[in-house]
Amino acid sequence: MSRPGFVLEVDDRTPPLVVHEGLGFRMEEFPLGTRVVYPPEALPAIKDVDGAILDALLHPVDSEPLPELLFAGMRLTIAFDDISLPLPTMARPDHRQRVIEAVLTLAAEAGVDDVEIIAANALHRRMTGPELEHIVGERVFRSFHPQGKLYNFDAEDRDALVHLGTTEEGEDVEISKRAAESDLLVYVNLNLVAMDGGHKSVGVGLSSYTSLRHHHTAKTMVHSRSFMDHKASKMHHSAWRMGRLIREHVKVFQIETTVNNDVFPKPFDFLMKREWEWNVKDQASMLAARRGLALAPQKLRHKIFHDMRAPYGLTGVNAGEVEAVHERTIEKVHAQQLVEVDGYSDVLVLGVPYLGPYNVNSSMNPILATCMGLGYYFNSYRGHPMVKRGGAVILYHPLDEGFNQLHHPSYVDFYEEVLAETTDPQVIGEKYEKQFAEDPWYRHLYRTSHAYHGVHPFYMWYWAAHAMDHVGDVVWVGGDRRVAKRLGFRAASSLADALEMVSGSVGTSPSITYLHNPPHILADVKV
Amino acid sequence: MGVGEFLSGGVADVRRTARGFRWGRRAQVPRSAEPFVQPPTGTVFDTGWARRPSVVAAREVAQRVGLEPLFRAQVRTRVEGLDVLERLDGPVIFVANHASHLDTPLLLLSLPDSWRRRTAVAAAADYFFDTWWKAVGSSLVFNTFPIDRRGGSMAATPGEVLADGWSLVVYPEGTRSRDGWLQGFRMGAAYLAQTHGVPVVPVAHRGTFAAMPRGAGWPSRHEGRRREVTVRFGEPLRAREGESVRDFAPRIKDAVAALLDEERTSWYEARLRSAAGTTPDPAGPDVATWRRVWAQTEPVVTEPHAGRRPAPWSRLRAEVAGRARSALER
Numbered sequence: 062m063s064r065p066g067f068v069l070e071v072d073d074r075t076p077p078l079v080v081h082e083g084l085g086f087r088m089e090e091f092p093l094g095t096r097v098v099y100p101p102e103a104l105p106a107i108k109d110v111d112g113a114i115l116d117a118l119l120h121p122v123d124s125e126p127l128p129e130l131l132f133a134g135m136r137l138t139i140a141f142d143d144i145s146l147p148l149p150t151m152a153r154p155d156h157r158q159r160v161i162e163a164v165l166t167l168a169a170e171a172g173v174d175d176v177e178i179i180a181a182n183a184l185h186r187r188m189t190g191p192e193l194e195h196i197v198g199e200r201v202f203r204s205f206h207p208q209g210k211l212y213n214f215d216a217e218d219r220d221a222l223v224h225l226g227t228t229e230e231g232e233d234v235e236i237s238k239r240a241a242e243s244d245l246l247v248y249v250n251l252n253l254v255a256m257d258g259g260h261k262s263v264g265v266g267l268s269s270y271t272s273l274r275h276h277h278t279a280k281t282m283v284h285s286r287s288f289m290d291h292k293a294s295k296m297h298h299s300a301w302r303m304g305r306l307i308r309e310h311v312k313v314f315q316i317e318t319t320v321n322n323d324v325f326p327k328p329f330d331f332l333m334k335r336e337w338e339w340n341v342k343d344q345a346s347m348l349a350a351r352r353g354l355a356l357a358p359q360k361l362r363h364k365i366f367h368d369m370r371a372p373y374g375l376t377g378v379n380a381g382e383v384e385a386v387h388e389r390t391i392e393k394v395h396a397q398q399l400v401e402v403d404g405y406s407d408v409l410v411l412g413v414p415y416l417g418p419y420n421v422n423s424s425m426n427p428i429l430a431t432c433m434g435l436g437y438y439f440n441s442y443r444g445h446p447m448v449k450r451g452g453a454v455i456l457y458h459p460l461d462e463g464f465n466q467l468h469h470p471s472y473v474d475f476y477e478e479v480l481a482e483t484t485d486p487q488v489i490g491e492k493y494e495k496q497f498a499e500d501p502w503y504r505h506l507y508r509t510s511h512a513y514h515g516v517h518p519f520y521m522w523y524w525a526a527h528a529m530d531h532v533g534d535v536v537w538v539g540g541d542r543r544v545a546k547r548l549g550f551r552a553a554s555s556l557a558d559a560l561e562m563v564s565g566s567v568g569t570s571p572s573i574t575y576l577h578n579p580p581h582i583l584a585d586v587k588v
Numbered sequence: 589m590g591v592g593e594f595l596s597g598g599v600a601d602v603r604r605t606a607r608g609f610r611w612g613r614r615a616q617v618p619r620s621a622e623p624f625v626q627p628p629t630g631t632v633f634d635t636g637w638a639r640r641p642s643v644v645a646a647r648e649v650a651q652r653v654g655l656e657p658l659f660r661a662q663v664r665t666r667v668e669g670l671d672v673l674e675r676l677d678g679p680v681i682f683v684a685n686h687a688s689h690l691d692t693p694l695l696l697l698s699l700p701d702s703w704r705r706r707t708a709v710a711a712a713a714d715y716f717f718d719t720w721w722k723a724v725g726s727s728l729v730f731n732t733f734p735i736d737r738r739g740g741s742m743a744a745t746p747g748e749v750l751a752d753g754w755s756l757v758v759y760p761e762g763t764r765s766r767d768g769w770l771q772g773f774r775m776g777a778a779y780l781a782q783t784h785g786v787p788v789v790p791v792a793h794r795g796t797f798a799a800m801p802r803g804a805g806w807p808s809r810h811e812g813r814r815r816e817v818t819v820r821f822g823e824p825l826r827a828r829e830g831e832s833v834r835d836f837a838p839r840i841k842d843a844v845a846a847l848l849d850e851e852r853t854s855w856y857e858a859r860l861r862s863a864a865g866t867t868p869d870p871a872g873p874d875v876a877t878w879r880r881v882w883a884q885t886e887p888v889v890t891e892p893h894a895g896r897r898p899a900p901w902s903r904l905r906a907e908v909a910g911r912a913r914s915a916l917e918r
Contacts, residue, residue: 074616076608
């Protein structure tokens with residue numbers, strides 16, 4: 062029986078608590094009275110994964126069973142979530158592999174010849190062969206990749222895109238031509254957090270800049286409260302409008318999977334335990350890990366963390382009509398991640414870990430760290446932000462990983478040129494977005510190399526727009542001062558210093574909330 | 589990173605961990621995390637052996653040879669109202685106020701031998717039975733058995749012990765008083781008396797708080813002399829026909845309150861006040877904590893038995909104490 066999440070109040074009995082900070086973690090002694098939001102423990106995983114998947118395909122929600130939709134001579138396209146999910150990368154076999162194998166087994170029985178499998182990476186970087194193989198498995202990879210039938214989506218290939226029309230709000234819907242012209246589009250999703258899935262799968266994953274520019278804006282993000290709650294998120298409202306338009310043109314069979322909170326493999330599993338329950342072995346593991354990481358050069362630390370494979374367990378698989386399926390998926394995600402929090406506080410503390418959706422096998426550059434902290438973690442709420450308007454956010458990250466030239470070339474220019482000018486997301490968007498989005502060199506790198514699209518750093522900055530708009534102070538504990546300054550923030554060497562620095566806006570004895578993740582948490586803030 | 593920095597970082601880490609995780613001491617759970625700790629189950633200590641004839645004999649030796657001389661060497665005792673037991677036979681439930689660890693030995697050693705050998709004491713499972721040596725020790729010397737005071741419901745054991753013909757000592761306050769005054773009574777004793785049809789004998793202790801309050805490990809002395817502690821037994825009470833536990837429990841508390849009143853004044857005055865419903869509130873006056881403790885730590889000065897005139901200094905002390913008390917009541 063897994064225990065639910067809860068809010069701890071730090072008292073004299075509370076041991077030091079784990080705070081993630083990039084390629085490492087620290088043991089922090091929080092001021093008495095600090096509220097610490099702990100995620101629920103991992104839900105029990107489904108034992109018979111293949112059985113559950115087959116059952117979902119044969120008994121879908123609001124749709125005919127998959128075998129009835131398959132026939133010889135049809136055009137079948139299977140799309141799947143890319144490497145940005147789940148985090149960390151799942152230990153083999155990936156659940157998407159097992160779902161795709163089940164779909165292909167049924168398709169083979171129905172005699173379907175024309176099958177293409179597309180990684181729905183939108184403006185994310187192209188995945189390498191081994192990365193694709195890790196997700197879909199060796200069998201699928203060998204059957205499709207050499208023939209060019211398993212590939213990354215290319216949002217800049219004008220010949221492979223089709224404009225389906227505009228929504229009632231005038232938003233362009235442009236998606237993969239192959240997907241749009243298929244008899245059936247099967248989307249295989251891995252729903253890690255509440256923002257994933259639903260109409261966002263096809264409507265974002267297989268769409269181009271022409272579509273994305275409508276909802277990936279600073280203005281939309283400020284009004285997405287939060288983007289982890291699709292019913293209260295302007296971005297999702299837009300994606301939903303687009304999804305409904307897509308539904309008129311192509312039959313979509315959505316398969317969504319949910320996972321539990323088992324994110325850290327041994328010997329790092331102590332990071333998932335509540336600290337006061339650590340036994341001697343856990344304490345020894347922590348001390349050994351801390352010393353080992355202190356001794357290891359940056360490259361080795363990067364390798365240690367990025368080689369981790371999460372032993373995620375499957376908690377649910379639902380298939381059928383997009384919206385009906387997504388409702389069930391969200392229920393499962395909430396069961397695993399939702400924690401009720403009573404009211405907001407003056408200060409929110411977040412530990413930014415080594416990994417976000419856009420630096421798998423790459424480096425967490427300062428822009429991605431900002432996106433992870435002020436974007437994803439800050440938005441991990443439902444109802445009201447965990448911090449009051451005008452309050453302060455204290456983040457932990459050294460901001461010292463630099464930029465990966467292969468994956469994030471446009472980030473370098475964004476950091477050096479755009480952020481040097483202004484850090485206001487609205488101004489940045491209006492002034493520079495189009496220039497970066499249409500830059501031929503970034504386009505070329507996106508299409509032929511493994512670079513994120515030229516406009517991607519802008520989107521990262523927009524993710525953080527809601528937090529920047531909402532809070533007064535942002536301080537990075539342990540962060541590089543020059544980098545923090547470039548980002549428009551400040552750096553402190555310790556939590557005490559950071560609290561001292563924000564005392565101007567929140568006073569000398571502020572209420573503090575620390576979001577103890579990973580594993581993932583969604584704070585249900587009751588005001 | 590230099591070697592020095594690495595080493596000092598390591599030392600700081602170990603120090604923080606040792607302090608935060610309380611190395612060498614019992615680990616603690618933050619208070620706000622406590623409800624999520626599974627309560628330990630299956631650790632109810634079986635005390636059936638403590639009531640076997642051989643152990644009863646061993647206890648007799650322990651109490652007579654060890655406990656009694658030691659106890660009497662530390663405090664002076666005074667026992668009143670034992671005659672009520674002459675009118676009873678069979679098991680009863682002794683319900684007493686609880687202010688000190690002295691209460692149990694005082695009560696047990698005051699009982700006539702035949703009663704004492706057949707009396708068991710209900711003791712908090714989480715305090716007296718949390719380690720094996722405390723459990724064995726208290727069962728052996730005091731014939732204790734564990735009850736769960738957190739759940740509000742009594743374990744199955746008290747009923748069985750009663751049914752086997754043993755009398756019980758129950759402290760319905762659940763824990764020792766923090767200031768010597770009476771706390772709220774729980775329903776367990778009334779429930780047991782009603783279900784098993786046994787009488788309740790109210791008992792009042794006085795002076796035990798002054799002699800050895802919560803936190804003290806040994807009885808203190810007053811001006812170099814042993815302190816006096818008294819125990820007074822009251823008239824047995826029985827649940828009336830059709831009387832609910834909720835009605836019976838306050839009656840028991842009133843009886844203990846009347847005994848405490850009697851302790852301080854006289855039997856007849858206490859009876860008069862009890863009949864008029866003006867028995868002083870045993871929970872004490874609503875004044876600052878220190879004044880409550882002050883009043884309770886006053887040394888007990890009792891009139892010596894008839895035939896001996898109190899020494900002048902005793903009378904003076906009684907006079908001073910009386911004035912202090914009336915000042916408090918004002």
